[in-house]
Amino acid sequence: MSSTWIKFLFILTLVLLPYFVAESAVASPESLRKVPNCTLYKSESDCSRTLIPVCADNQMTYYNACYFCLEQLVSPIKYKYHGICTKE
Numbered sequence: 001m002s003s004t005w006i007k008f009l010f011i012l013t014l015v016l017l018p019y020f021v022a023e024s025a026v027a028s029p030e031s032l033r034k035v036p037n038c039t040l041y042k043s044e045s046d047c048s049r050t051l052i053p054v055c056a057d058n059q060m061t062y063y064n065a066c067y068f069c070l071e072q073l074v075s076p077i078k079y080k081y082h083g084i085c086t087k088e
Contacts, residue, residue: 035079036065038072055085 036054041047047066054068055061056077061084062068071077 034082036069038065038069041066041069044070052082053084054082055080059085059087061085 044067047070048064050064052064053061054065056068056071057080058075058077060071060077062071068077068079
């Protein structure tokens with residue numbers, strides 16, 4: 001590979017990388033607000049160990065939608081967004 005080709009690829013990467021990062025960060029706002037379907041989860045054995053944090057209105061972060069839903073069965077919490085809760 002010639003050094004010109006390598007320089008071209010390097011510059012192309014520098015130019016396109018911010019676009020792809022920004023695009024993925026804001027790709028789907030609807031999916032960030034999609035309320036978990038709590039009818040799928042009835043017990044802790046239904047929960048996977050996949051980390052997909054859910055923030056509730058009590059400012060608690062739950063490991064994933066399943067654990068959020070199980071807590072919702074015993075507490076009057078509401079879904080805020082997918083992700084780790086931040087201080088407001």
